[in-house]
Amino acid sequence: MNIALSTQIESLKTEVSPEEWDLRVDLAAAYRLIAHHGWDDLIFTHISVRIPGPEHHFLINPYGFLFEEITASSLVKVDLNGKKVMNSPYEINPAGFTIHSAVHEGRDSAKCVMHTHTTNGIAVSAQKEGLLPLSQQSLFCLSSMSYHDYEGVALRDDEKPRLVADLGNANFMILKNHGLLTCAPSIADTFLAMYTLETACDIQIKAQASPELSLVPNSVISNMMEQASESTHGLGGALAWPALLRKLDRLDSSFRT
Template sequence: MTATPSTSMQERVSPEEWRLRVDLAACYRLVALHGWSDLVFTHISARVPGDDHHFLINPYGLMFEEITASNLLKIDAHSNKVLDSPYPVNPAGFVIHSAVHQARADAQCVLHTHTRCGIAVSAQKSGLLPLSQQATFILGSLAYHDYEGVAMHEAEKPRLQADLGHANHLILRNHGLLTVGRTVADAFLSMYVLEAACQIQIAAQAGGELANVSAEIVRDVAESVRVQTGGLGGAFVWPALLRKLDRIDPGYRN
């Protein structure tokens, strides 16, 4: 199995879908660049514009740094391929993603990771603590889902949906992290901050006595986040991230 298809998908899909493919492929490359990938074992999905309930997801077996706009798989809600592709799909890998997409019409993108620090925090009874500015950005929209074994069973989906609710960040106990976003950029930025908060927490716990941020500051932080990004969310930083990728790893656009 080779990572690059012989032909581009650009002529086979709408301009809107192609833009989404480029953004999602970029997200995979950025996750790899930041060291958040787990070989081939996690996924980032995106809902294709339109009423068909189709989704883009990575071909199972490719490393994240091999993902391109053209080799992304287009599947339906049951993990069936919508467009022909030589690459395999992992139906079990879409269980978590399909649960979120079904429950959250606002979630165009669902990003799931198995990072060491993310799993370490997910294994702590106290979960994410208000130890950093990054953590305060997360705590106002954070939920938890208890571990039920490898997420392969449809029966788990209603419980996961109920636990996520309207939150944009989910800590999967003993498993990893998940973020949702109205765009790929929003989901990536949310994961960037959540992962940073987890890394900071694990590092801080290895040191001396901890100092929590006050509950009052945590309550008021949402407005500060909006001001910091000019109300643009992930769109504020996304163009700069794409410029960085274009300098060092432009193959995602193929």
């Protein structure tokens, strides 16, 4: 692998379908938002999105790029075996491929998968009881939460079925002693889910400075997904996504190239 990577690449806009290009722009935006919020771990975490069609191709970050450098054209298109299906000078993170290909293959509804290694996310993942019902944000997550035990760096194919089984139909997953994962039918929904989960973990770590905590009763959790839909007028992440893109355009619109 060439470690002296150039971040300059010719635009692929005319070489892919309009639908794929839109996904590339949104995925590059999601990487920039991760960097903006300080959730990146140098070059070592991942977001992927499945391209519509029967081939199960998906886009993932070029290994070696900071998230603030990623553009629509630098994203790498691979199949479920990790093989590049479109010419690219860049490689991908094998651990990122293992986790994301497992979820994309096992959950057809998981069009986008996001994974982070934030300090507070890992701190909560190391706690025996996991995420606690301490905040409104945590309740949204707990209404669709799953856990997966740590098995080492995710490089082995034999871990895939266990990860998919643990995920089930949940949209939020805590990878114990490792980090956080969210998935959804769209990039916007997946980002909103991660924003909510990261915020819930931040709140939990801060709240645990107190010797006495007030936990929300489990009976409240069951209605949280319905309330979340009502509060976003049924749009989910799509309600906030245009505003987030406007923010990125004000900061640096190069993600669109």
